Amino acid sequence: MFTLNQLCCERDGRDLFAPLTLGVAAGDYVELLGANGSGKSTLLRTLAGLHSQFSGSYETVPAVYQGHRLGLDDLLTPVENLLWFAGLEGATLSLDRILDALQETGILTEAYDNCAAMSAGQQRRVAMARWMLSQRKLWLLDEPLTALDIEAQAVASRIIKEHCASGGAVICATHQPLDLTDKTTLTLTPQLAETAS
Amino acid sequence: MFTLNQLCCERDGRDLFAPLTLGVAAGDYVELLGANGSGKSTLLRTLAGLHSQFSGSYETVPAVYQGHRLGLDDLLTPVENLLWFAGLEGATLSLDRILDALQETGILTEAYDNCAAMSAGQQRRVAMARWMLSQRKLWLLDEPLTALDIEAQAVASRIIKEHCASGGAVICATHQPLDLTDKTTLTLTPQLAETAS
Amino acid sequence: MLAALKRLWHKLGSPRWFFALTSFWVSLLGWAALLFLLVGAVWGLAFAPADYQQGNSFRIMYVHVPAAMLAQSLYIGMGVAGFIGLVWRMKLTDVFIAASLPLGMVVTALALFSGSVWGRPTWGSWWEWDGRTVSTLVLFFLYVGIYALREAIADMQLRARASALLAMVGTVNIPIIKYSVEWWNTLHQPASFGLTQKPAMPSEMWLPLLVMVLGFYALAGFVVLTRMRAEILHREGSARWVGEWIAGRRAI
Amino acid sequence: MIGSLLRREWQILRRAKGAVINPMAFLFLSATLFAIAAPALVIQQTSQGASAAGILWTLVLLTQLLALDGMYRRDFDSGLLEQLLVTAQVPFVAVLSRIFMQWLSTGFIIVLASPLLAVLLGLSVETLPATAVALLLGTPTLSLLGSIGASVTVGFNRGGVILALLVLPLFLPTLIFGADLVEAAQAGRDFMPQAYVLGLISLGALALAPFATLAGLKISLEMQ
């Protein structure tokens, strides 16, 4: 699904972590660990094409990216938001599939409310529905369990597991290990010594 | 420290949870639980004086409030931010105390960086230092463990414990139980039936 | 005594009480408006003598002047309501603002429109920059501003507070705006149209005007009260007395 | 895809109702201010038709400027913009549809309101069609070039003023030819040359703006 080749992200010209080399295939779930500020978010943004300061190289496929900020439009309802996302990807979705996804993430009753009038966790649940409805195989998730209650955390784990089982791949930065048995962990460590030449 | 008297918060005229009656004294740690959208954040905002739609009544003392948004100024360094907060409270702080607090939350090396250039967890650590440096006894914390790594989560628990031990009180909304033994839990449940008269 | 006053105040804050009280007033004002407007219109349009200078075009006055007066009164009413609403947190005041805002906008637009239609024959242009015209135009903007603000806020209670605040600030400013605009006018322009000095109208001309003014105010009272009552029913939709009231209407 | 993109923009326009009324109201309001602050200009001068056109165009520019500031801000703050860049099959189209809607809710509305405004500023009734044509051909440039500036400044704290600085110079040619067109019409001269130029500038902006906007948005997003 994607490969990293001596990849090392930079911020303000500073290398964030020891270079990574890794290949991820369909079906893999990778948990991205590391202390605060170790560069997890930056790595995910790089893979999503939103960050261009890095050394080394990577190859990847179009992905679903879920950052610290959700990317839902306040003025639209969940259904409208999801329709918009589908349109962006160039897909068409039936309303049934959207409502199914919202049911699965437990936010069906708010399907036609404005996203502005939702709690933090409720918005996260809408975002989960978005991953599910995307046709893309690779998911890049940055702390997806944030603000989710216990029940929704279990849903998130299940969704991710099913996605991997159906030939997808997920890389997920988190400080809260997900409830999945079959995982690869990737821990970001600071570069030990500056390569002072 | 504060008392709730049949307090029930409202949004758009809708009651969020079954009325609460509770008294919290110095030394108490209260964990505020409840599903997504049950009204935890709204309750904390009400106690902070930021939300005025409610029935029933409450009494409280001036508090430290930490919402979903941190309230740090991007353009300032952690030290400057903390000095500003102290000024707002009408206190004066020595630089030493500030640096001590930053050391305790593990963000001392970034003490003079701009907050804009910090990761999500690093900013949260600065916010933790803010609670510690406040003179106020009551802390209202909304999901304080968000974005913190394992080590920092332990620090948060310790800080809260120490605050309670020294005569403070903490109410903390969270989906991730804190590592404290001596706690009261308060679970928000939806109002069972509309009081249709 | 104080307690009685307090009780009255409390009652005033109760939508239900207001609803019951106004059912009489609505019909009274409605009939009064109809009567005054009919009499005023027929008198003013058919029987009042033509102006020796302006001919028949002066008859626009019978719409223009009442509209211009009402436009200002409604805004001041909103400002007062805003003040009461902010200080005593009375729900009814927002109902009043919600009810009178669109009417105020329409009436201000009517004053502007009738004025410029009148301006065509008398001034020779649709629009002139003059103290009265400008302050009416600004009044219109004040209305539009509050309207835009209300549209932008979804939450009912916050919408109420925000529009009350701005109606109040606007009202404080209205005299200042009016005064300064008139002052500006006298400085920059000779008072060529005689808007400010009262024309020595014969009583056959101003009596119908008075009747029309009364008619406009009665109509405004009728419209505002009716809209308020509808709004109350809407907001209190789940309350028991509303159900009873509707059942009562059905029975008739 | 275009359908779904435009639909969202439309839904938002409808829900944020002010979006349509506000630019117009601002335009009229600032015209009023002008007439009040400098009555001699509007009352005496423009009856000779010399500068009403210039005032009109300056006000249009300022209205656009004010509306531009919010063009991407909401989407930037909510993280929707990064989704747009990551998810869209053809980000180019997404950006273009946003620009189109921005124009629809400002430029186009201005065109519709222009007769009233022109009369208010003292332009003669005969020039109203020319004024509308000038605005119809000129305002797309303002939305297109403005979008570039908005995309670059969306990540800044005090975007508004920097945006103005970046964008107003780019608006200059449109301002000059637009005002000149109206003036020519007022004087009874042929105004087709100016119309062609305005149209050409708009076409040029159309070719340039979506790519530049995309680049600008990428830069802004990397700032996070």
Add this chain to the structure above:
Amino acid sequence: MIGSLLRREWQILRRAKGAVINPMAFLFLSATLFAIAAPALVIQQTSQGASAAGILWTLVLLTQLLALDGMYRRDFDSGLLEQLLVTAQVPFVAVLSRIFMQWLSTGFIIVLASPLLAVLLGLSVETLPATAVALLLGTPTLSLLGSIGASVTVGFNRGGVILALLVLPLFLPTLIFGADLVEAAQAGRDFMPQAYVLGLISLGALALAPFATLAGLKISLEMQ
């Protein structure tokens, strides 16, 4: 407390350097636009001193407006504003110090820049002191009343234009008396009456604005 509040504002001003330069640059830029779009106004008309004052004041108003939009936005988005209301011993003072700094970074800068601008617009050199006085007395009102509008609209998507609608009518008296003061000076008349009125309006605004702003901020914060 005031010291610490002002210190923060000062640090921010220093770090967001644009804050000081930008309003000024915008002012000059828009004056230039004007001169280009309607040269007759600036060159011929104002040499008679009739309307340069009006143009100057209109531009000042617009500059303020543009700067006002960002007055509370950054703090609102970052959650700093809620901290201010919850934490401040006397929120009133915090708000006042913010308004003061806003004025310092726009109104005061405009006062400093006014001689250059006045000359650019064709006012005579003798009126420069009067212009500066007028601005010094008038601009505080703009910051004060503007702050009310900014506080209420800070939570909106397209705040800018609604803000303009709410606030520009309130600026009207300042505009009129300000322009008139400069004109009186230009004509060699006594301008003290206007100066008194401008000062009085500012005082009135000072009494009203902090409380209204606080109320507005509370409303905006409850929208979340």
